[in-house]
Amino acid sequence: MKIARNLFTVFVLSLFLISCKNESDNYTDPRGTDYAGSESCIQCHQKQHETSILSAHYKATLPGTKENILGHFTNGKNTFVYDQNTKLVMEERNDSLYQVLYKNEKEVKAHPFDVLFGFKHAQTSGYWKNHSFYELPISYYKSINNWATSPDYSATKANFSKKIQKECFSCHSSNIASDYVTTNSSEAYNYMGMEVHNFMNKNTLVYGIDCERCHGPAKEHVRAHLKFPDLKKAQNMVSFRNMNRQQRIDACALCHSGNDKIKLKSRFQFKPGESLSDYFQENRRPKDTLNYDVHGNQLGLLSQSKCFQKSQTMDCITCHNPHQDAPQKSISYSKICMSCHQSTQHKAATLKTISKSGLANNCLECHMPTQNSKVIRFQQSNSSAVNSYSLRTHKIAIYPAAKN
Ligand code: HEC
Ligand code: HEC
Ligand code: HEC
Numbered sequence: 001m002k003i004a005r006n007l008f009t010v011f012v013l014s015l016f017l018i019s020c021k022n023e024s025d026n027y028t029d030p031r032g033t034d035y036a037g038s039e040s041c042i043q044c045h046q047k048q049h050e051t052s053i054l055s056a057h058y059k060a061t062l063p064g065t066k067e068n069i070l071g072h073f074t075n076g077k078n079t080f081v082y083d084q085n086t087k088l089v090m091e092e093r094n095d096s097l098y099q100v101l102y103k104n105e106k107e108v109k110a111h112p113f114d115v116l117f118g119f120k121h122a123q124t125s126g127y128w129k130n131h132s133f134y135e136l137p138i139s140y141y142k143s144i145n146n147w148a149t150s151p152d153y154s155a156t157k158a159n160f161s162k163k164i165q166k167e168c169f170s171c172h173s174s175n176i177a178s179d180y181v182t183t184n185s186s187e188a189y190n191y192m193g194m195e196v197h198n199f200m201n202k203n204t205l206v207y208g209i210d211c212e213r214c215h216g217p218a219k220e221h222v223r224a225h226l227k228f229p230d231l232k233k234a235q236n237m238v239s240f241r242n243m244n245r246q247q248r249i250d251a252c253a254l255c256h257s258g259n260d261k262i263k264l265k266s267r268f269q270f271k272p273g274e275s276l277s278d279y280f281q282e283n284r285r286p287k288d289t290l291n292y293d294v295h296g297n298q299l300g301l302l303s304q305s306k307c308f309q310k311s312q313t314m315d316c317i318t319c320h321n322p323h324q325d326a327p328q329k330s331i332s333y334s335k336i337c338m339s340c341h342q343s344t345q346h347k348a349a350t351l352k353t354i355s356k357s358g359l360a361n362n363c364l365e366c367h368m369p370t371q372n373s374k375v376i377r378f379q380q381s382n383s384s385a386v387n388s389y390s391l392r393t394h395k396i397a398i399y400p401a402a403k404n
């Protein structure tokens with residue numbers, strides 16, 4: 001009798017558990033059943049979530065809606081002129097936004113802003129067509145607060161046919177699956193005798209760099225903590241605290257060490273704690289490394305700094321909060337510099353060029369100066385001048401310009 005009652009209790013309890021489980025299982029993540037989705041983290045990690053959703057990481061790719069597009073759609077600020085007869089206009093039509101090409105005032109082409117890439121300094125966009133993604137010829141740049149040619153695009157001819165590969169999504173989004181099309185579609189092309197389908201399934205796109213892109217699949221973690229709310233120690237979750245320096249660096253370097261190495265596995269497969277050497281093989285001659293660009297290779301540059309080489313601890317998180325955008329104020333970094341450099345004595349000649357407080361607040365101006373990218377350049381409408389995209393270098397050093 002007692003056994004039967006106990007069995008009954010177990011039965012009722014398990015029914016209860018199943019219904020709870022189903023409740024949290026409603027969401028299916030395109031990455032698979034190991035993933036819980038960022039929304040599910042809010043209930044327990046509100047602090048991290050609040051700042052993350054506003055960060056450039058979260059917005060590294062976004063749907064092409066009016067709220068998300070940084071550039072202007074109003075008269076006078078929405079036109080790029082290619083020549084006397086040809087212009088491209090940013091237009092809003094029935095809730096969707098388009099780049100429309102006109103020749104002698106007649107519409108020739110119109111393609112929508114489907115997905116936006118980038119948020120902090122610039123935004124490039126593209127549109128879907130038959131399993132492929134194509135870049136739009138005009139991008140927005142914050143430095144000029146205006147539209148200009150997409151990087152590497154002509155200022156005299158509009159090109160709508162350049163494909164954006166999965167590679168771009170592997171650094172700017174949390175997921176996109178391949179689409180395997182078995183029909184002899186005209187889009188499948190031959191590559192050294194093999195058929196290659198660089199097709200993507202747009203329904204599997206997870207926009208931006210979300211919690212699980214950096215922390216790995218967390219469904220089991222969520223399940224455990226929902227079930228046992230009193231647990232204080234994280235379950236089924238890789239901890240950055242227990243990682244060694246190289247592992248911590250690799251988790252960022254996945255996307256911040258350039259794109260010129262030989263790939264052994266897809267970036268999407270990487271989980272924190274793994275080693276990047278299983279994903280990439282060095283492909284550079286030592287000579288190439290002297291000229292890392294300021295765009296895209298923060299680790300390469302930082303590795304050339306004495307700070308990085310001679311300290312045992314410096315990694316990306318020394319200066320960056322992974323859940324928040326980098327503060328742009330120089331002074332907040334100066335404090336970090338001084339945590340290792342309390343007793344730096346500058347020479348009298350250097351001290352003469354700047355006040356004492358100026359020196360203390362502006363380490364970056366002299367030791368991490370802003371530099372022009374050699375790979376990202378753009379042209380404005382009706383102008384032959386070539387503008388550069390500029391970023392702070394991560395090579396912390398003594399620069400000639402500072403040696404007055
Ligand atoms: C039901 C509550 C709950 C949910 C939902 C939850 N977590 Fe946690 N998480 C915890 C608790 C409790 C800890 C341990 C205490 C702490 O570090 O905050 C933790 C710790 C962590 C840690 C730190 C691990 C460490 O030891 O350094 C990470 C990272 C983390 N969670 C990620 C996530 C992500 C990503 C999600 C969403 C997919 C998520 N959590 C959802 C409860 C939850
Ligand atoms: C999956 C790829 C990926 C990973 C992993 C990644 N990043 Fe990023 N990160 C990006 C991309 C893409 C951008 C550009 C976002 C934009 O402006 O649209 C970016 C932007 C940034 C920025 C500039 C935006 C800002 O905060 O002001 C910083 C700083 C940064 N990342 C640091 C890190 C650190 C530190 C880590 C490791 C903890 C890391 N990233 C891991 C892809 C990644
Ligand atoms: C290896 C990873 C990687 C790949 C591949 C990559 N990006 Fe980026 N991208 C970044 C990082 C990191 C940043 C931000 C920091 C920087 O400029 O170094 C960035 C910045 C940008 C920005 C400017 C965003 C901003 O506000 O700073 C745009 C636009 C952009 N990428 C578009 C693209 C497109 C389009 C492709 C494919 C043709 C692509 N990216 C491929 C990592 C990558």
Ligand code: HEC
Binds near residue numbers: 212240323
């Ligand atoms: C760009 C990569 C990145 C993203 C995106 C990211 N995290 Fe983290 N997270 C980290 C790193 C790196 C650490 C370790 C920080 C440290 O050791 O100082 C961390 C630490 C944590 C911790 C431990 C407590 C703390 O704040 O240090 C929790 C909890 C956490 N993350 C939850 C989340 C949640 C929830 C999201 C999404 C809203 C998220 N993370 C998005 C990289 C990331």
Ligand code: HEC
Binds near residue numbers: 310314367368
């Ligand atoms: C984690 C500790 C640490 C931090 C943080 C740090 N450094 Fe350093 N830095 C070092 C070490 C160690 C050296 C090498 C000293 C030596 O050679 O004796 C160094 C060297 C330097 C040098 C000499 C470079 C050369 O080529 O001769 C400069 C300049 C410098 N740091 C500036 C900075 C600035 C500016 C910051 C902040 C943006 C900073 N450091 C942050 C540890 C650090």
Ligand code: HEC
Binds near residue numbers: 256302315318329
């Ligand atoms: C010594 C401090 C320091 C370290 C260590 C450091 N950064 Fe930065 N990082 C900065 C500063 C300063 C900026 C410029 C912030 C600004 O002006 O908005 C910056 C900006 C960035 C940006 C945005 C580019 C831009 O100008 O908007 C990215 C991306 C970035 N860091 C990634 C990384 C990665 C990845 C690592 C590790 C390989 C790393 N950082 C290590 C200090 C540091």
Ligand code: HEC
Binds near residue numbers: 347348
């Ligand atoms: C006006 C430009 C300027 C500013 C601001 C500045 N430095 Fe320097 N720094 C230099 C120059 C030039 C040198 C090399 C000549 C010298 O030592 O004065 C140098 C040298 C150094 C060295 C190497 C000293 C050695 O003995 O090898 C370190 C470390 C350093 N600076 C750290 C810092 C830190 C930390 C800050 C911010 C608190 C800072 N600097 C602010 C220009 C500057």
